Amino acid sequence: MRKNLIAIVLLLTACAAKAQSSSTDTVKTNTSATAKDKPATDDNEIYSTVEEQAEFPGGIDEFMNFLYNNVRYPMEDRMAKRGGKVFVQFVIEKNGSLSQFKIIKSVSKTIDQEAIRVIKSSPKWKPAKEKGVIVRQLFTAPFAFSTN
Template sequence: MEVKKSPKADLEGKKTTGLLIGYVLILAVMFVAFEWTDRDKQVTTDTGIVGPIFEEEMIPITEQQEEKQPEQAPPPEAPKVEEVLQIADNDANVQETDIASSEETGQAVEIKYTPVEVEEEEPEEEEIFQVVEEQASFPGGYGECLKWLQKNMNYPQIAQENGVQGQVVVRFVVNKDGSIVDPVVVRSVDPYLDKEALRVVKMMPKWNPGKQRGKAVRCMFTLPVRFRLQ
């Protein structure tokens, strides 16, 4: 018995159509897959060597802020002094002084010279040494000094009559040139004898000056003058 198939139930006829549809879908999926993978591919030239990574530290730049100085208040302005000009009235009595020239008066002009006073400085007195390395001396020594005193000394007559005698001590200054100045009696015996001792000392010749460090200096000297009755 031959089995008859219904055309609706015949699947053999649709088999070919289904295969074609399946191929088309597979090709479409493959095409999309290839296109998708090509876009995601990237060409890398990485050699596998990783270099050191330097991290650059960013230092913030800070701007120095200028210190603002406190503003000082301007000094107060000085009050303005208004100048007041006094205008004299025309009726005011004003005395006029006429200065006549020498040509008008015919008199010569006298020019008076006023000398300039110059104050002269007083020379400073040199130091007087009490003790020196080389003492001042009478020419020829102390013996010659006694002889000179006996020769030039006059014994006061009043002192002789009163029997007055003794030793008068006289102090004086020997200058650099050997001259004798400023004699004074430091030990008195009698006014007449003192006066004679001073007179004789002032008459003495120049002495040999005293020396300090090899240079002549002013020095003090004390000389006893003896009065003795015979």
Template sequence: MPLSYCHLVIPIIMGLPFSSTPHQQAALHHYAADTSRQPDMEQVFTLVSDPPHFPGGDSALQNYLDKNLRIPKAAVAAKVAGTVYVQFVVDKKGNLLYPNVSGPYKGYGLEEEAVRVVSSMPRWEPGKEKGKALNVKCDLPVTFTLPQPKK
């Protein structure tokens, strides 16, 4: 069974892009300002019977992250790694909108890199309820590991 990155049962009314700290808002401003990607929606759901998923499933998602995710040099120098949680909406057409970081701030460029990689993903298969595509909020853990020292 594929992993689900969408949670809870409560639909929410879409207002502003998800926000956190002023630093994160400034770093992500250009994503929220892209009006060509604004969804045609009033409600965003957090749980549907058929959740959104990356094309090809979880193994394809992991391959995409392995190929495209780069740990920032500042994080390597500071020996900072860990998991960054990126929230986003998968709209009815499978577009990923409003990427934003949730959870504790790690710094050293990890949040910006996680959002960059999520923002560059291909369209997902949209979430559905009773066969109807819906706008669904998702949380994706993006894990950064430090490179192993050469022996």
């Protein structure tokens, strides 16, 4: 079990580093307006990357601890030696709550459900900021389930 969660931690660390080094593209793009012409944010816009990333309370280390303490490898998948990476996408709202949970890459129904269960049980996050304004952010969390 510990090996399985270590894989999750390593994968999350790599994804967090990649997300923080990304450019500031948004899910919805508007290239016709300049920064002066365009309002700082659109209330319903969901950003894929931002100037200041949303953050789990306590940072990435606490997020990894949260996953370590809450992820349970479904017994039927463990017994059938089913494993792999499942990617859960969700939105971090302006108030830090999470919404719009979606499986981007599936492993099995029960593993997918476990990944969503854990993300849904997360405490509120520190919301993202773009140009100093709190915005909604799209986030993808990978979970690795290993049969080794």
